[in-house]
Amino acid sequence: MKILLVGEYSRLHNSLKEGLMALGHEVILISTGDFFKNYPSDIKLTRTYDSGIAKKLKVGIYKLFGIDITSESIKKQFFTHKEQLKDFDVVQLINESPLTTTPKIAIDIISFLKKYNTKLFLLSCGTDYISVSHALSDAHPYSILTNYKDGTYDTKRYKFILKNLEEAHKKLHDFVYSQIDGVIASDLDYHLPLLGHKKYLGLIPNPVNLSKLPFTETASEGPIVIFMGINRGNMHTKGIHYFEAALKNIQQEYSEAITIDIVENLPYSEYIEKYNKAHIVLDQVLAYDQGYNALEAMAKGKVVFTGAETAFSKHYKLDETVAINALPDVDYLTKTLANLIENPEKIKQIGAAARAFVEREHDHIKVAKQYLESWK
Known part of the structure; x- marks a missing residue:
């Protein structure tokens, strides 16, 4: 074709x-x-x-x-x-x-x-x-x-x-x-x-080429790295200010246990490499499902704060956490981040589940077959 x-x-x-x-x-x-x-x-x-x-x-x-x-x-x-x-x-x-x-x-x-x-x-x-x-x-x-x-x-x-x-x-x-x-x-x-x-x-789920996104288990020693990439042009539609407020709270409480890395308006080739060392990626709040950036981070085994509402879990018949549902609630975001920082074993569990989910539902060849069927 x-x-x-x-x-x-x-x-x-x-x-x-x-x-x-x-x-x-x-x-x-x-x-x-x-x-x-x-x-x-x-x-x-x-x-x-x-x-x-x-x-x-x-x-x-x-x-x-x-x-x-x-x-x-x-x-x-x-x-x-x-x-x-x-x-x-x-x-x-x-x-x-x-x-x-x-x-x-x-x-x-x-x-x-x-x-x-x-x-x-x-x-x-x-x-x-x-x-x-x-x-x-x-x-x-x-x-x-x-x-x-x-x-x-x-x-x-x-x-x-x-x-x-x-x-x-x-x-x-x-x-x-x-x-x-x-x-x-x-x-x-x-x-x-x-x-x-x-x-x-x-x-039809977003296609992800997993061969370009190797799973890497993040380091268990040293500070927990929290990454957030900001596009100033659309941050008002993503709920980024909720993340910014939560990060201020977390920085005050856990400054010695974490490293916060925030970047802005990077070309894709730089952005995708920038968060490789991150344990946690803050993607977006005002969504019900994952966008493309979130899926790529999940494929790499990151714990991603993004859209993961009940409708998403029901659609994919999930009984485990593959991403953190980011709600427009600063207290909730702060407590959820704190829970991960205090229980780092959860980061590995969710990261592994995230990779498995993307492999199962978003593999680009599997998804391409779905497109071909729809186009017919």
């Missing part, structure tokens, strides 16, 4: 590509690399005018003429490769706006892909019209918009997310769903909003 993967988030499409190729399929990945993370692609489109004086120029042009010159540049680059982007059996979009362009340009790109290829699928693994609408509701106790609704952060910080509900993006959403053969969710955070939708094909 000939497959085109469009867009990249957190290495998901790269891992899926590796699984599909291991099964003998021809796969091409086109993306912009997911901003500073700079993931590899077969066809890499370069984002321009995103920093410094060039960004100010872009903002000025947009205010005067309503033209996003970054999106225009991506469109031009995309169509430079148009002959390479035809005649695929399956095209999968990473998002309703798979190359992070304006809705109008996303429609132009998707129209081309629909016209010149056989089947078109959508992956729900990032914010879009349905997931943001769901997060804004009171369907669950918390969501990525919890701190928007309670006023913790300036509402301007949520502009990028809330734009998914604007008229232009709703038009893009309606267009995409009129064109696709089906939509797939990557985890429970995207599965729950799609339940009952006529084009929903179900949840």
